[in-house]
Amino acid sequence: MFMSESFIPASEFETASNAVNNILGQPVEEIEITDILPPLNDISDSNKVFKGKLSVLFVDMRKSTDLTDELKSKKMVKVYRSFIRIVIQAIRYSGGYTRQFAGDGIMGIFQDSNVDDQIISSSYKATKAARYIHTLIDYCLNPALKKSMDICIGCGIGICTGTIMVTKVGMRGKESDETAENETGIVWVGSTTNYANRYCGLAHPCEIFIDENTYSEIEDSEVWTKTSRTKGSKIFEGYTVSEYYLSLPEEITTEAVKADKENDSETSFIQEIFAETQEKTLLLVDEISKKSAELSVALEKIKQRENQVIARDNDSRKENIRLQQWQSRLNSMQADVDRKEQENKEKEYSLHMSIFSQTFCKDNLIKLYGKDYWLELIQKMYELGAKIGKSKLQVEIDLDCYLVDIYMCFTMYEEAYNILCIQAKYSSWLNLRVFENVVRESGHWIAIKEILEKRVYEKKDYRECLDKLKSMSY
Incomplete structure (x- = not known):
């Protein structure tokens, strides 16, 4: 028997009333987000919320409605799946998490992290992901779409950084029907999420639009332009940059294929x-x-x-x-x-x-001069380098192998490891024996592993050191 469309049974009204009273009657317990975002399954259906500073990235495809009208549905499926696959990779490989899909819109979440006592900000990760997305779309996806379908796409990206609360909402399956599925989801409470979405809508194709908080945490601030844009009667201020791609290896010779700049109705x-x-x-x-x-x-x-x-x-x-x-x-x-x-x-x-x-590799002579002598001489090199326009990093690149040798002689393993990372990143050679000793004595390996993997990917001759590191059971 079907119930009347204008009739709600008392039992169902009571169920809703009990649920509302239960939610309103429970205190809200805040749990600070620490090292990593909580897995979705670990967030309970309660008034417990996770709270922390995050960067939110929104990206959506421009003029996708026009594309859907022009292309047959099956072709559009390929476009959507390719676009979303690229966006997820960019977010994931930049240290973020993909958390929401809405049509051709995608939300990514980023948080600060600590790698070898160095803080990597959520803003840096989010802006890197945005550049990653635009790079893959114009250098990877659009060339393929142009060749197979004679189309190309563009997207706008908005980023906002601030405090966000994460909680689960919805309704579990009916108590009387064990087969009914749970209809629950995660919401991200706070103006940060709303502003990131607005900035995304205001961004032009191949453009990134960020807020003041995000801008204050990034190092490449000189490439961004302060911008004011309107949505309805509201003014949104921030910073924008267009066609700000990540670099690609030399062997990738694909030319960028860019979407036409659309006329902004705002x-x-x-x-x-x-x-x-x-x-x-x-x-x-x-x-x-x-x-x-x-x-x-x-x-x-x-x-x-x-x-x-x-x-x-x-x-x-x-x-x-x-x-x-x-x-x-x-x-x-x-x-x-x-x-x-x-x-x-x-x-x-x-x-x-x-x-x-x-004095290179002459350990007895190095020790004879004494630790204080070498530390003073290293400081002197920084000062002399500054006088001829060299930064501290450039001086360390000039002295990399010498500094590793000196620091190891005086059991300064942390300093030796840091210089070894610089040598691996900028030099064209590494001594395998020295490399193994420094890693073993310092106990560090994460940063050097990432550097070696990148150099090997760029076809630099570091395969032997990388294999050695893997054989050391790290």
Whole structure:
């Protein structure tokens, strides 16, 4: 027997009432998110919420409705699956988690992490994932779509960083029917999620739109442009960058295939102001025309005075030419002095560097000089390097193998490991025996493993060291 459409049984109303009262009557217990996001299955259907600082990334495909109208359904399935597969890979390989799908929209979550006592911010991971997505779409997916279907796609990406609460919502299966499925899901409570979604909607194809919090945590801030955009009556301020790709290996020669830039239906803040003031500007034209006649008379008087000034300027110009000639000679002499001074600084740097090369692998001699001597000399190299425009990292690259040798002689294993990572990343060779000793004595291996895997992927000759590391049971 089917119940009337206008009738709710008392038992069902009571079930709903009990559920609401139970939820409203329980206190909300906050659990700080620590090392990793809780697995979805570990979040209970209760007033317990996980709370923490996260970066939220939203991405969606542009003009997907138009594509669906143009392509047959089966082809569109391939487009959707390819797009979503690429986005998930970019989020996952950048240290994030994919948590929601809505049509062609996808949400990624990122949190801070600590690797070898170095904090990697959620903002860095999220912006890297966004660049990863745009790179794979324009260099991988679009070339394939262009070849097989003669189409290409674009997407906009929005990122926002802030405090978010995570909780489970929904309804478990009916108590009287064990076969009924649980209809529950996870919601991400907070304005951070809403703003990331809004920024995504305002981003143009191949553009990333981030908020102030995200911008404050990234290092490549100089490539971003401060932006104001409107959605309805609300103004959204942030930072944008377009076609900010990640680099690809040299052997990948595919050319980028980009989606056409769509006309944004939303007007910018400046455009709105212009539209409002344009009519007033036209009214001012008549008034300006009346004033122009008066200005013409005044202009004639100004020209007469200008001729007098020109005559005086001719005399001054001759004197200025003479002074410029003297200044040019002084500048040339100063340039010679600066060049000589720079050469002397470079010679001093090279002279001190020769001390390292002459004592390399001579452990007895290194120990004879003593630990304090070498630490002072290393600091001296940083100072000399700064005088010739070298950063601390560049100095360490110049001295990498020497520093590893010195630090190992004085059992400074942490320092030896850090320099070994620099040598692996920037140098063209590693001593297998030294590599094995440093890793074993320091007890560290995660960072060096990631570096070696990348170098091997780039076809650098580090396969032997990587195999050795794997054989050490790390």
